[in-house]
Amino acid sequence: MFDKLLIANRGEIACRVIKTARRMGIETVAVHSDADRGALHVRMADEAIAIGPAPANQSYIAIDRVMQAVRDSGAQAVHPGYGFLSENPRFPQALAEAGVAFVGxxxxxxxxxxxxxxxxxxxxxxxxxTVPGYMGLIADAEEAVKIAREVGYPVMIKASAGGGGKGMRIAWSDAEAREGFQSSKNEAAASFGDDRIFIEKFVTxxxxxxxxxxxxxxxxxxxxxxxxxxxxxxxxxxxxxxxxxxxxxxxxxxxxxxxxxxxxxxxxxxxxxxxxxxxxxxxxxxxxxxxxxxxxxxxxxxxxxxxxxxxxxxxxxxxxxxxxxxxxxxxGWAIESRLYAEDPYRNFLPSIGRLTRYRPPAEEATPTRAVRNDTGVFEGGEISMYYDPMIAKLCTWAPSREDAVEEMRQALDGFEIEGIGHNLPFLSAVMDHPKFVAGRMTTAFIAEEWPEGFAGVDLPESELRRVAAAAAAMHRVSEIRRTRVSGRMGNHERHVGAEWVVTLQGRDFPVTIAADPAGATVRFEGGRALRVESDWRPGGALARLMVDGRPLVLKVGKVSGGFRMRTRGADLKVHVRTPRQAELAALMLEKTPPDTSRLLLCPMPGLVVKVDVEAGDEVQEGQPLCTVEAMKMENILRAERAGTVARINAGPGDSLAVDDVIMEFE
Missing domain, CATH: 3.30.470.20 (ATP-grasp fold, B domain)
Structure with missing residues (x-):
């Protein structure tokens, strides 16, 4: 058996390999780019070697740099993880020539x-x-169109050396075939150093x-x-x-x-x-x-x-x-949810920044349930624009699919992440979706169920009432705390009223609270009462409650007059007011958001690859305006309506932040 293993990768998979190697008594060596100097896999390994600048083609997929690290470390074997050099035959060939084993x-x-x-x-x-298609090399976009017509639309345009969704497009027309061919070719070259493309029938x-x-x-x-x-x-x-x-x-x-x-x-x-x-x-x-x-x-x-x-x-x-x-x-049954640094409310576009809060659920394994979290990040760490946006892989296991799904719901509810956009709300929404629960999904699931994009979840009436009851009870606890902090004398609880109006998801719920040492009973108009029990304290970011005899987990933030509460894919602004305050609040005008209809805003942090129009050009709805690359994916931004380009504020090579103005229209 080997004494020393080098992991030619980064992130969660490098951490995953290190865990097993350590259990086997094998010393580990991490490699890292300049951007990953403080990464978790670097901290976990017994030894770490820098291999170059942040871009992957100058570090993680630069065979000569990785091979130098192998020689410097004296590693007897190399595990490539996935992505990067894992499927590049030149890498294991170089290892073989150096007398080093390839774990693959x-x-x-x-x-x-x-x-x-x-x-x-x-x-x-x-x-x-096999799926019908054309397996030969394709010279250019026009040949791609010809082949696509012969195979029959829709077709899948794919990178020959691809993986992980990179260099892949679905085309339903000649125009999409031309455009998809070029984007797939560009992505393939950038991600794998191999721009060969093939076409096959897309099975609906x-x-x-x-x-x-x-x-x-x-x-x-x-x-x-x-x-x-x-x-x-x-x-x-x-x-x-x-x-x-x-x-x-x-x-x-x-x-x-x-x-x-x-x-x-x-x-x-x-x-x-x-x-x-x-x-x-x-x-x-x-x-x-x-x-x-x-x-x-x-x-x-x-x-x-x-x-x-x-x-x-x-x-x-x-x-x-x-x-x-x-x-x-x-x-039994196991489920994996990939937690990504991407914003589901912006068509899953990548998000970067610092993880100001990262508290995954505790890992555990028993004969009846298991929770596992494979991750490569930590609280306070940075999510970089240079690599895949994966944060973690949350897994649950149970004897049955129904129980495994329920375990995943609870684990997602208890997973705390702040500081960046992430897809936790979407993952939670899927776990409650009837088609997923029934096991009736296809690869078109997301496009079919959220054709206009994911906009969060509207909770059903029964869940709204449970959240409203929880919010009322939590607000009462906060008010008691506030009166104590203010220094008022006497029986503090006499200053906290029993009647409140809870407003969430466009609904008002007048309630009356009766508290006791074990919790509170929240009574709604009409007489329905819900029992709320919890040890939550003001300032707590996670509230675990029993409401109406069932668990309820809420991620909690403070807003004026109430809370921001997130649960099961819903992101709610919850206000708890006295009846008089609620009456006055109903008379307030809502703030109108600024008009951005004449602006093309950058939807995610990225690099401008190409600008397709010039100032003064007339554009039509759906016409490509520019291409922005983020986390190894090319994103084509299109005109939402017909218009005339008045001004262009960014060009190829420019790095942009979210909502930077790329161009303006008359």
Whole structure:
């Protein structure tokens, strides 16, 4: 076994590998860019080596720099994580020439299956069902349009060396094919150093289901069941689960057998994933093979009890798999929510900044429940614009899917993050969505359920009343605290009234509070009473309450006359007023937001790549105006209506903040 392992990656996956290596008694070496000097993976490793400036192409994907770190550290093996150099065959080749083990598959397997065009040809030759498409190289946008017409719209334009949703576009027309080809090509070149593009038929209403395989160097290969990854945005997975709620045992076995056969055909070793598109009739089509560890591997570990990172290290050291196919169990259900630094209210655009508060739920594992949080950040740390916006992967496990979902709801409710935009509200909304609860989702789930974009959740009447009752009881506690701080004499509670009006989500709830040492009873108009019990104290950012006999977790902030309360995807401004104050508040005019209809504002921090128009140009609705790159993704900003460009305030190469004015219109 190795004595020292270098992790050629960053963030949560580097931290994840370090944890297993430490448990195995292996010393770890972290590498880091200038931007990651104080990162969590650097703090966790036994040794850390700087490898260059912040841009990944000058540090994390610069093979010569990483190889120098390998030599300087004396590491005997390298784990690539995912992304960066994990599927670049030149990297394990360089390691082999230096006599260093690569914790991943052989070069020939990476070359065969890491390239999507080659892998599809090999899969077809092996008798694996594949999606119709054109696997040859495409010279330019016009050829892309011609091929797209032959395959038939809609089509998927994809980077051959891609992954993680980078270099991928769906085109429904000639115009979208031209535009998508160029954007995919640009993203592929920037992310992978390989701009080759191919086109395949886009299967409508698909489910994305993948099979985890694990093989050693002695001819043994097994599959560790499947993962459902259908909840996606911009072709990148957001929520995954294992097993899939859609598959039956026969389909699972057939997919597993094909995945193993394909892996064996290319002499695969280590952990890998064979991805399939599955239609409503459970017909499945080979999509691609990822010759690396997947982001969503924890859910497989939770249902099988197998540490995939440990097995990768052992296989790289020449060991045999300690189990066969019949030994692989499938115990319970696991869900993973990817927590991203992105704003779901702005079409999931990236957010950067400092994590002023980062308090994940406590990790635990019992025979009936588990909570796991794989992360690479810490409170006070920075989310950089240079890398993937992932903050953490929150996972829950329970004996049944219903219980695993409920565990995830509770874990998300208790996850505190402040300082940046993040997708926690969206993740919570998905967990309560009827289609997800029923397991009836496709890769079009987000587009179908939030076609105009995610705008938060409107809580149903029953939940509004529970939040209103909680707010009234919490306000009473705050008022008692205030009277004590003010120095008033006598019985402090006599200064706190019993009648209040709670206003939230456009509703007024007149209530009467009767308090006792164990809690408070909040009575609504009409006679309905809810019991509220909690140990919350004023200033607490998280309130755990029992309301009407059921748990309620609220993230709490103070606003004038009440609270900002967030729960289950809803972000509520809650006012608690006396009846007279509520009467007067109803007469107040609402502040009108400023008119920005004549401005093109930058929706996220990023770099201007291209400006498509000039001052004086007339533009039409939907016309591209400029392209902004953020966190390795190109975002094309389009005209919302017809107009004339009056002024352009930014050009290619300019770095912009959120809401910076890019151009103005007459």
């Amino acid at each position: 598959p052989p070069v020939r397997a990476i070359e065969a299956m890491g390239d999507k065009i080659t892998s599809k040809k090999l899969a077809a030759e092996a008798g694996v069902s 209403q698909p489910r994305h289901i993948e099979i985890q395989v694990l093989a050693d160097g002695h001819g043994n290969c097994v599959y560790l069941h499947e993962r459902e990854c259908s909840i996606q945005r911009r072709n990148q997975k957001v929520i995954e689960e294992a097993p899939s709620p859609f598959l039956d045992p026969g389909t699972r076995a057939a997919m597993g057998a094909q995945a193993v056969a394909l892996a064996q055909a290319v002499g695969y070793q280590s952990a890998g994933t064979v991805e399939f598109i599955v239609d409503g009739d459970k017909n499945f089509y080979f999509l691609e093979m990822n010759t690396r560890l997947q982001v969503e591997h924890p859910v497989t570990e939770l249902i099988t009890g197998i540490d995939l990172v440990e097995q990768m290290i052992r296989v790289a050291a020449g060991e045999r798999l300690p189990f066969g196919q019949d030994d692989i169990r499938m115990d």
